[in-house]
Amino acid sequence: MTTISASPEAAAPTAAASTLDLAGVSRWYGNVVAVNDVTMRLGPGVTGLLGPNGAGKTTLLHMMAGFLAPSRGAVTLDGEPTWRNPGVYRRLGLVSEREAVHSFLTAYEFVLASAKLHRLPDPEAAARRAIALVEMADAQDRRIGTYSKGMRQRTRVAAALVHDPQVLLLDEPFNGMDPRQRLHMMQLLHRLGDAGRTILFSSHILEEVEQVSGTVQVMVAGRLAASGDFRTIRRLMTNRPHVFAVRSTDDRALAVALMAEVSVTGVELDRAGLTVRAGDYGAFTRALPKIALAHGIRVRQLTPEDESLESVFSYLVEA
Numbered sequence: 001m002t003t004i005s006a007s008p009e010a011a012a013p014t015a016a017a018s019t020l021d022l023a024g025v026s027r028w029y030g031n032v033v034a035v036n037d038v039t040m041r042l043g044p045g046v047t048g049l050l051g052p053n054g055a056g057k058t059t060l061l062h063m064m065a066g067f068l069a070p071s072r073g074a075v076t077l078d079g080e081p082t083w084r085n086p087g088v089y090r091r092l093g094l095v096s097e098r099e100a101v102h103s104f105l106t107a108y109e110f111v112l113a114s115a116k117l118h119r120l121p122d123p124e125a126a127a128r129r130a131i132a133l134v135e136m137a138d139a140q141d142r143r144i145g146t147y148s149k150g151m152r153q154r155t156r157v158a159a160a161l162v163h164d165p166q167v168l169l170l171d172e173p174f175n176g177m178d179p180r181q182r183l184h185m186m187q188l189l190h191r192l193g194d195a196g197r198t199i200l201f202s203s204h205i206l207e208e209v210e211q212v213s214g215t216v217q218v219m220v221a222g223r224l225a226a227s228g229d230f231r232t233i234r235r236l237m238t239n240r241p242h243v244f245a246v247r248s249t250d251d252r253a254l255a256v257a258l259m260a261e262v263s264v265t266g267v268e269l270d271r272a273g274l275t276v277r278a279g280d281y282g283a284f285t286r287a288l289p290k291i292a293l294a295h296g297i298r299v300r301q302l303t304p305e306d307e308s309l310e311s312v313f314s315y316l317v318e319a
């Protein structure tokens, strides 16, 4: 993982670290079970909440933030329930997915309004501090309507951080950002995590989560499908059965030859060509050209099938 240098102010450890606990948490809307019996613990540092659309990430974040009551189970911050607990709201910030910021306000005015909502003793100083933390001081007096997507997003992070919470929850913070803005936001999350805050952000992109967080929680169809460090999750996602469509100058001979290859777990031959199942993606794609060459066969097409993120996630749930 890339190490990102932090400014002295941002790197300074904040007050006592916080732990968010979910114990058997479920949430349903009528007949729809959005979150199903999730148990997890989040401590200081950056954790990624990975899952396809509709997996229940937003519902989970809203329960963590105390905006939504669990239908069953408990969400606690340092032992206190988050639901209907103003004491908890002071120690937690949420950057929601929807980007609703008044474009006629400046970043300073927007963050200051958030500081006043929290009834902070010195709202002006708190707003300036939060804006400095997200590196928006230079642009703080310009209207939000003139900002790039990344700047608007950082302004929203500043508003969520204005009361200096120990826990920051972000719903899809990288959505719609270009690579440069993405990198900037990643650096910010790293800095906040390194300073001892408990940071959780949701995403449906594995690479995004890998670059920011050491720990990953994977949600699929409301359930926690996997959790651990990103290397373990990556291994789970890649060491699964892969299906390839193969077309060659002699499919029948290639089918016979492939049966002897250790990475191949199944071969089907029909009029359209070969369907090959392999346990190890890399080993198979390296072996195929060698096998073909050894038998004087030319491979015309090799297409991985069923590689959508949704299918990877479903595999994890079934595993």
Ligand SMILES: Nc1ncnc2c1ncn2[C@@H]1O[C@H](COP(=O)(O)OP(=O)(O)OP(=O)(O)O)[C@@H](O)[C@H]1O
Pocket (backbone or CB within 6 Å): 029, 032, 033, 034, 051, 052, 053, 054, 055, 056, 057, 058, 059, 060
């Ligand atoms: N207020 C609601 N009423 C009814 N169903 C809801 C409501 N909010 C969410 N759902 C349903 O709950 C499930 C989980 O939704 P949720 O928004 O939590 O998932 P998500 O992982 O955040 O997805 P996305 O990234 O698309 O927002 C979905 O099936 C969704 O349609």
